[in-house]
C-alpha cells in the first residue's frame with residue numbers, strides 16, 4: 166500500500182495524512198508475522214486526517230468495529246491483535262510539528278476565503294513540505310514507540326432501540342436524553358425550540 170493510494174482515499178496530501186501513513190505502515194510491519202487470521206485493532210486518540218491512512222492501510226474501520234476512536238485530541242495510536250496481551254503504542258513526538266504561526270495564519274485566511282493566490286500557494290508549498298518531511302523522517306525522530314499491556318476487550322453490547330418522542334426516529338438507548346419529561350434523541354434535545 167503506497168502513500169499515493171492513501172492520498173487518493175483521503176483526497177489530499179497533508180501532514181496529518183503523512184503521520185497516519187507512517188503510523189499505519191509501522192504497525193503493519195510490526196504485526197505482519199503475528200497471528201495472520203486474528204484481526205488487527207487500532208485505537209486512535211484523535212479524529213484527524215491521519216485516521217484515514219489507518220483505515221486504508223490497516224483495514225481498520227468503524228464499520229468493522231476494529232477502529233476504536235477516543236476523543237483525546239492526541240496523536241496516539243495503539244494497535245493489537247484480538248486476544249493478544251501486548252499492544253503497540255505509537256505516539257507522535259511533541260517536537261515533530263512545532264507551532265508554525267505563519268502556517269496557522271495562512272490556514273485561517275484560506276478557511277475564511279480571504280487568502281490571495283500567492284498566500285494560497287505559499288500555504289500549499291509549506292503544507293507539502295511538512296508532509297514530505299514527515300514521510301522522510303527516521304522513525305525514532307518521529308515517534309515514541311512502546312509495548313503496552315492491552316486493555317481488556319470491550320464487550321460488544323447491543324443496545325435496545327428507543328423511539329424519540331419528538332422526531333419519531335429510533336436511537337440507541339444509552340444516547341437518549343430527557344426533555345420536558347419525554348425521552349428524545351440527542352439532535353432533538355439540542356434543538357432550540
Ligand SMILES: [Zn+2]
Pocket residue numbers: 175177178179181182214
Ligand atoms: Zn488531510
Ligand SMILES: [Zn+2]
Pocket residue numbers: 329330331332333334349350351352353354
Ligand atoms: Zn428526535
